[in-house]
Amino acid sequence: MKMEKSYEIRLSGSGGQGLILGGIILARAAVLDNHKVTQTQSYGPESRGGYSRADVIISDRDIFFPEATNFNCLLALTQEACDKYLFDLRDTGILIIDTTFVKNLALAADNTYELPFTEIAQSELGSAISTNVLSVAFLTKITGIVSDASLAASIALSVKPSFVDLNIKAMKLGFKLAENYGR
């Protein structure tokens, strides 16, 4: 995919949901697709609980400001994150929420995808641990922002060897969920 402008993605939720790793995987996939990319994060001092977000900006030009301010796509895995960032989503932006935790939508946005990612990961993959890869794979398929092959390669480079199989499974499941939406 050729980038006309920067594409801004924010992954948001709470600490321990693996969002920063999700951001790294997405960013590395974009590099494998020969894009320029920045990935930043913000999190509380604790590694579990508390807020957490990871921003990925993908572009074919130099990226100056590395934080997402006006998202093309927002992934929200908690109610708090959804409430906090929803209003910075562009009008045309894509909203993806995890209905396991997000129960109220303050704003009826177009392009909203609602799925219980955590529950799905729990029941289909045996653990909530791969919710990050599951939802990021869903996101990449919906947005088309990186290629399937690069995402798979990026996962293999980014997670511990013993977790590659599980995460590839999560990725494939994410793709399949997206296919239900015709992607």
Place this chain on the structure above:
Amino acid sequence: MANIPQKIVHQYLRHDKKFPHVWCAGCSNGIILGAIIRAIASMELNRDDIVMVSGIGCSSRMPVYIDLNTMHTLHGRAIAFATGIKMHKPNMKVIVVTGDGDCTAIGGNHLIHAARRNLDLSVILVNNNIYGMTGGQCSPTTPHGAIATTAPYGSIEPDFDICKLAIGAGASFVARTTAFHVTEMQNYIQASMEHPGFSLIEVISACPVIYGRLNKKGGAPQMMKEFRDNSIPQTAVDKLPPEQVEGKIIRGILRREIQPEYSAAYADLIKGVQESAGGEQ
């Protein structure tokens, strides 16, 4: 060894710029410097391969006078600087000269961690029970009840037993002697330099001008006599009734054990890492 002529000492001093020295008449620092020099000379070490590192204090002024690789650093930090030197050049002999305040107050943390790592340094701790350089403030080794300029009513703090502290922290060679016992001191210094691991020698020393005066100890000769009369060798401790041991300075090598040494352990680590990296090809 005592028969090495005094001439030897002169061969090791920096005559060109560095005299007269800063120490008061009667100070033990010069005696200790002499013992260090005689130990080095009797070991026939190449002085290019020796570094002497000190902190700040009267005792820490020692390096400038001796013709070795020398370094006068920051108050309390001599051991930390020495750690950098030893880890980069493990083949060099590294001697640290430090005071009671330098090593057990501001620098106490570096002492215990270097002891714990068992890094091969020879630390010579000049314990004059006072902050000499700054004019007589109390130190962690100022005895309970003794007078210092910041303890005008007598110190109410318990004082450190430095050797026990070092042993507790893991030092593999620990000894105590006094400035009176020059030959013993020289032998301990030599033994510490031959010992592969962290060694600490506490030298009980006289600061007649400040500590002596504040505490009415008489002059340097009286203080030396006190070291002679008021100290007993470790080997005699068991043979004496407790009341004769009480309050005495215990001299001797209090611990000497061979333990894994830190710079050697690190060299092994490098070897292991490099071999396993090579093996993966």
Place this chain on the structure above:
Amino acid sequence: MLKKTTSNSTKAKTPKAETLKKKSSAKKAASKIVELESNLERKTIIMQGNEAVAYGALDAGVNFFAGYPITPSTEVAEILSAELPKRGGVFIQMEDEIASICAIVGASLAGAKSLTATSGPGFSLMQEGIGFAKITETPCVVVNVQRMGPSTGMPTSPAQGDIMQSRWGSHGDSPAIVLYPDSVKESYELTIRAVNLAEKYRTCVILLMDEVIGHMRESVRLPDMANVRVINRIKPTVPPHWYKHYDENQKYLSPLASFGEGYRFHVTGLTHDAHGFPTNKAGEAGEMMDRLRKKITYNIRDLVQIESHQMDDAKIAIFAAGITARSAKAAIAMARHEGIKVGLLRPLTIWPFPDDAVRKMLRDVDTVIVPELNQGQLIHEIRRLTKDKSESDVLSIRKVNGDLITPNEILRKIKEVI
């Protein structure tokens, strides 16, 4: 960006490059290692600012690191703990930051190229040791990944509060060389430059990083090792009895012997003469202080680097460093889109302050805006250099709440002044 320096610079030796390549084919257990290896092949990869610092250090020839863990700089220590032993170098985790700076100075005097990395609280603890490195003219590098607030502050949030501390933090009026990158790639480049300048000028060079850049990942392609210029300290060629540890010469760049090479010199934190022996003589003391200052002022052109971005026709100039300069560039792109003539000056060398360049480049603009993540530090330097302008033409944007200054905030200020 890496200025080619001729004096005593050596190209990285090929054997090293070869081993690097060889190793890249090795299977590695942890994901982190995979990243390390692939970057050595110098493809475009994704890399964090702190990782770039660690690789920059390795490529510059750093073979000694002593440090103490602190967010947001810890990754530098973690990477070097894995990488240095592979190259025969030393990593040691000390008991605190005071010990860390002392250990790297000791190692440097024994001949090592040494570096440490820390953040606010640790940087404060290191100040006495930094002063010691400066007065004894011992090469070393301190990386300070700045975090927010005084004291413990907000460990994972960005701020640019240590700009003045990096200049004046150690007591007793010493000179400073401080570099300030704005990207992951530049973090790599300026780490190498910091090590090079430390070796060349025999001083403690500080690399000031923003938390966001330390933790940010960016797509980068590092230069091939063959193109990396490495400067090593000048070694004495005179026999030991002629050696002066602080030899006077025109540019104040004097040879440096190491412990164990037969020179048996003395080093002290006391004011000293040219041999390194303590002195109380006013003449010698004055000479020593002059020497520390002139070493910087006589070589200012070699030390200063400044980026000028869209300044040619600018009527408004933004002066910003590090991450804030990136916000400014984004704001400038938006403003230019609306026809507003605005440009950016960005110091890569923040100390010594690029006085002449700034004065010259700001002469023709009407307004200067100085955004910074602190309560006003750079603004005072700019005011000092723009005495010809009225106070209302030199404007400050300050923010210290853990968030970055956004491009929109800068754009708003730009629009206020037109």
